Amino acid sequence: MAEYTFYTHPMSRGQIARWALHEAGADYEAVLVDWAAKPAEFTDANPMGKVPTIVHHALGGDRVVTEGAAICAYLADAHPGADLAPRESERADYYRWLFFAAGPVEQAVVARSMGWEVPEGREGMVGFGSFDRTVDTLAGHVGSHDYVCGERFTMADVYVGAQVNWGLAFGSLPKRPEFEAYSARLTARPAYLAAKAIDDKLIAEMQK
Numbered sequence: 001m002a003e004y005t006f007y008t009h010p011m012s013r014g015q016i017a018r019w020a021l022h023e024a025g026a027d028y029e030a031v032l033v034d035w036a037a038k039p040a041e042f043t044d045a046n047p048m049g050k051v052p053t054i055v056h057h058a059l060g061g062d063r064v065v066t067e068g069a070a071i072c073a074y075l076a077d078a079h080p081g082a083d084l085a086p087r088e089s090e091r092a093d094y095y096r097w098l099f100f101a102a103g104p105v106e107q108a109v110v111a112r113s114m115g116w117e118v119p120e121g122r123e124g125m126v127g128f129g130s131f132d133r134t135v136d137t138l139a140g141h142v143g144s145h146d147y148v149c150g151e152r153f154t155m156a157d158v159y160v161g162a163q164v165n166w167g168l169a170f171g172s173l174p175k176r177p178e179f180e181a182y183s184a185r186l187t188a189r190p191a192y193l194a195a196k197a198i199d200d201k202l203i204a205e206m207q208k
Contacts, residue, residue: 004028007053009035009041010202015066016162017052018199022191023158024079028054030204069102069159076155086156097141097148098156101163104128105138109163109172122177137172138164143178146185154190161186 006028008014010203021028032040033051045064046053054071056078058064065074076085086094108128111118118126128134141148142164148156165183167173186192 001057002027002029003057005055005057006054007033007045009033010199010206011015012051013051013068015195015199017054017071017193018073019162019192020075021054022195023084023155023189025076025084026075026079026167030198035104040185043175067102068162069098072155072159073098077165080104084153084155086149086154090152090154092147093145094156095155097160101160102139105163108134109167113172116130135176139176142182153186157186197203 004021004026006014006017008018008030009032016025017191018030021137031039031042033039038049042053043049046066047053050066051070052071053064053066054072054074065071077080104127107126108131112125112131113129118130138160142160145151147153148160153196161183163197164173164179165187168175168183172180187196
């Protein structure tokens, strides 16, 4: 049995977790989830029926991890040899931007795509304030640092980078030079290329 069972769909946020698994060098078995007929072992593990979901078959028993940012952080901790977790001086940036991408960025992009506008004077009531403020804040950081924590790639870059890559590809983030340069650094990584090739092949097969 592989160390991890990875429930995913290639046209989903499962691409984030696959990239993270490859960066960590994790041994995994992928189980493709059909939207209309989800396997019982998957919904038992995650009653939300959402991908990605990983099950770590650890010595002390199975451990279920859901939510893309949590999966990234868990894999970094579970595979210290990959050196993807934050060092002491990097923890503030690591956690700040990991959760900024999972919170304000995700909320701002979804709200914009759904056509939801924050009423004037109510920006303080939503986690992202406004779409423009969120985008400016993210662009300011990735434009002034090679990676989330500075000069060194960490697992936070998988999640933050996935948000940027997705946003550029589908137009949910503006094509700013800061985002494009950051994305170019990440998409040249061997682990990214290996994981992306798997999902792209699966998508091509599904579309035949």
